[in-house]
Amino acid sequence: MSRVKAITLSTSKDEPCWGLLERPQQVPMPDGSIRLRWVQTVSVVRGDRIAHWETDFGPAEDFDEIPPLLIPSFGDDSVGQLQELAERHRHDLKWALRRKERLAQSTLIAGILRQVEENQEWIANRSQFGPGISVQRNAYDSTVARRRLRQGVRA
Numbered sequence: 792m793s794r795v796k797a798i799t800l801s802t803s804k805d806e807p808c809w810g811l812l813e814r815p816q817q818v819p820m821p822d823g824s825i826r827l828r829w830v831q832t833v834s835v836v837r838g839d840r841i842a843h844w845e846t847d848f849g850p851a852e853d854f855d856e857i858p859p860l861l862i863p864s865f866g867d868d869s870v871g872q873l874q875e876l877a878e879r880h881r882h883d884l885k886w887a888l889r890r891k892e893r894l895a896q897s898t899l900i901a902g903i904l905r906q907v908e909e910n911q912e913w914i915a916n917r918s919q920f921g922p923g924i925s926v927q928r929n930a931y932d933s934t935v936a937r938r939r940l941r942q943g944v945r946a
Contacts, residue, residue: 796843797840797841797842797843798842798843798844799835799837799842799843799844801844802833802844802870804869804870804871804874805869805870805871806870807835807836807864807867807868807869807870808833808834808835808864808866808868808869808870808872808873809834809835809836809866810862810863810864810873811831811833811834811860811861811864811873811874811877812832812860812861813829813831813832813859813860813861813880813881814829814859814860815827815828815830815851815854815859816828816829816830816851818830818847827851827852828847828848828850828851829848829849829850829851829853829854829857830845830846830847830848831846831848831874832844832845833845833846833873833874835870836866848881854881856884856887857880857886857887858886858887860880860881862876862877
């Protein structure tokens with residue numbers, strides 16, 4: 792079953808808006824190619840259906856730092872109010888800077904790699920005797936260690 796999206800040919804800044812969505816979207820171009828563009832979709836009521844008005848702001852690469860934005864409204868806000876909020880969001884780099892800051896501070900990947908190495912040492916029943924010396928102790932069945940490790944992860 793295919794759905795047809797109702798569109799509108801114009802909107803007014805004062806009419807009630809039923810939501811705004813800004814995101815990268817694949818758009819067919821006049822030359823037949825499909826390109827990723829930054830598109831704003833405004834939803835308004837036309838008759839008894841919700842219709843959509845789309846604005847193309849250009850290549851999505853120009854908005855790499857901006858996260859997608861969804862503002863539900865249910866007719867409480869006007870089209871102009873939501874477009875103003877979206878404009879402010881599009882030019883605000885607060886969240887992009889915060890994301891870069893968090894990535895720089897993150898130790899998640901290094902911690903996971905260290906944990907995997909420690910688990911492998913534990914499963915192999917190895918002892919560490921100073922820098923660079925790890926020795927396997929006596930004959931050891933690693934299936935018990937693997938089982939204990941899995942049970943610890945599930946708990």
